[in-house]
Amino acid sequence: MMGMLRLLAVLWLLRMAFRLLRFLLAAALLAVAWPVTCAAALSFTTAWLLGWPPARLWRAAARSWPVLAVYATAAALSARSWRPVALAPITAWQQATLMLAHGRVLQAMVLIAPLAVPAGLAAGGVVWARRHAAMEAGAAGRHALAPAIFDARQWRRAARAARGRLAAPGTVPLATGRGTVPVGAVIRAVGRRWTPVLEVPAAAFARHMVIVGASGTGKTNLMIRLWAGWYACAQSAARRGKPRPLLAALDCKGGADARAKADRTRRVLRGTGARRIAIWPDEASLSLWALPPRDLAVLLHQMIEHGDGAAAYYADITQAVLTMACCAPGGPPAGAAAFLARLDHGWLDDAWSAGTPAELAALHAARPHLGDIQLRYATLLGRLGPALDGPGRLADADAWYFILEGTAEPSVAEAQAMAITELIAHAATSRHTEPRTMLLAADDYSAVSRRVPLSNLYERGRSLGLGVMVSAQSWQGLGADDDERNRIAATADGGLFVMQTPYPEPLSALAGTRRVLESARKLLGATWGDEGTTAIHRAWTADPDLIRQLDTGQACYIHRGTAVFVQVARPKPSPLPLPAPRLPGSVIIPAAARDGHHRRDPADGPPTLPLPLLPADGPPPGSLDDVLGPAAPGGTLQ
């Protein structure tokens, strides 16, 4: 028994002696390499205090190579040989240690800094990464809650550092010369290499992009930034011969906020070089009647609710009448009034007098219903207002901001949304208009998506080569049911931006999971013992709890199984004036235009979009009463 106890005591002593020896060796090594130790400790502390990831230290170390190169060159030049360069670190260490021993601390530090700082940054990064990994695995800290507290503290510090980076004007421009769109300062990157600023390639906008965020989370800021960034990149590409950009933004909720947002969008887009920014329906109009006749007939048919069952019969009759009215031999109607005039048996009889027997039979069958059809369309077109009755073309502007009153008048907004998306689709596919790089952005599309599901809009946009960006206030706002929501979100090749939202789980799931180590440790009383187990588990890449707690302006960008948490920068264009457009010495019509593409000729004068008219009951343009009030008695100005 005593022999066993003696053996155990000896083993314990050996173990303790080994630990002591190891500690002493490590301490001696750190003391000998004091310059690197100091630099590593400083970088570790800085990263801990500012919430920096280890990658930031490694980047700094990697970017210090010119300092080492200069040091090596100077050493070689002073010794007139490259051989002393290999011994330069030892020589510098000896000199610095000697200076330190003589109390010349500052001089010693500066002398050794060119060598110690890069090495210290790299070493500090390694230690900081090990600390991160240990905390994430739950294998470090003094108590069970330490890893969670460490994570929350580092998040706060990283968020504060990200906000600080955004204060500088040049950190996050709207676009870069590399064709990327900076979004904001990175707070945390999961499953992806850390960079100070999240940049989304402009090519990602040609795919589908989804933004989800509750009201007041900074979704508008993010969207305007993305639009402006895309526009700036596309404009830059247009100068190199690519098609000009055309942005179509649908604000599907409407209201006073929409006007303020439109105005802000206009100001930011102007800073990126957009010259004509049309706000529909307040300041500009479009012509529904510019669509090809058959498309126009189909659209007009879809804009009316027909019901099903027995009503299908009348729906077919309506479709036949619309087709005959729009595809009449004389050409399509030029406006709403002309269209309504065609829903008359006399007009249709005259127009189709030379029609085939089948057409004449259809006309005969539809005759009893023409009055009802005309009444329904007169009501619909009256509610839609003059903004779709032209004139005006999408091609006339660089950007369109469509305000649909989806909250106040949902049925009207739904019909308008159908018409506008049809016009955009036509502009994207027409072979007779200038080709444009287009981005269709729908904000709160759920307000008008009852009859045109968002997934249809998205799939159609993709097939037409449009970039489509949709936003919603919540997962539920993306679609009518989970099937549609999943179709929209799971196919967002361009990425998902998730801002604070109460139910982010379905969106987080799209980022997938990652392998993490989870440790369980034995408790001895209230403190941890020295035994435990570690196992591999799966954890969210985009932690839904973190997304639920995001502050205003913070977003999680989910793309290809990675998640980047970012502090979105406020969209602010460069205050520098844009250079004047390049004027050629003579007008040169590009080959595409000569080959039959219609392009605007300067001789055509200003574009076809009309100026908004004054109210019918208002004073005539230019009247002093408009601005100065009525003239005072005696003819003097007030």
Add this chain to the structure above:
Amino acid sequence: MNPFTALGLPPRPDLTDEQVRAAWRSAAAATHPDRADGGDPAAYAAAAAAYEQLRTGWGRSEALADLAVLPAILVPDEPAPPAWLKAWRAAAWLPARIVYGRPLQLAGRTVVAALAGYAAALLTAGTPSAPAAVTACGLWWLATARADLAPPPGR
């Protein structure tokens, strides 16, 4: 006539409705034919037409775009400029980017970098550390000063 000139306004994209309205009031009051001196009917007509064009944001967009004379689509595809030209253009924008950025912070950063480099060179004169320390200060300045510049135009 250029509608901006007719109202005495600069052709800027950030004009507001109120600025245009104020300019129109001023022009109208100065040129109206009902004035005792008979006014200037031609100038009044030009101002009225200009106000009609510029009174809305869209109208101003149109007028600004028309000032560009020829839309970009009529300019033939241009090859990418050579690197030296791009660098020259970037350098030409530098003074404006400094002025519109954070010039005070940039100046402070420059002073700190210069003093640190100078002090390091003094402390380690004659050793390879001197040029290396000055390089480190320069690198730090280059890496951080960019944030103090305003973005280039159009970005």
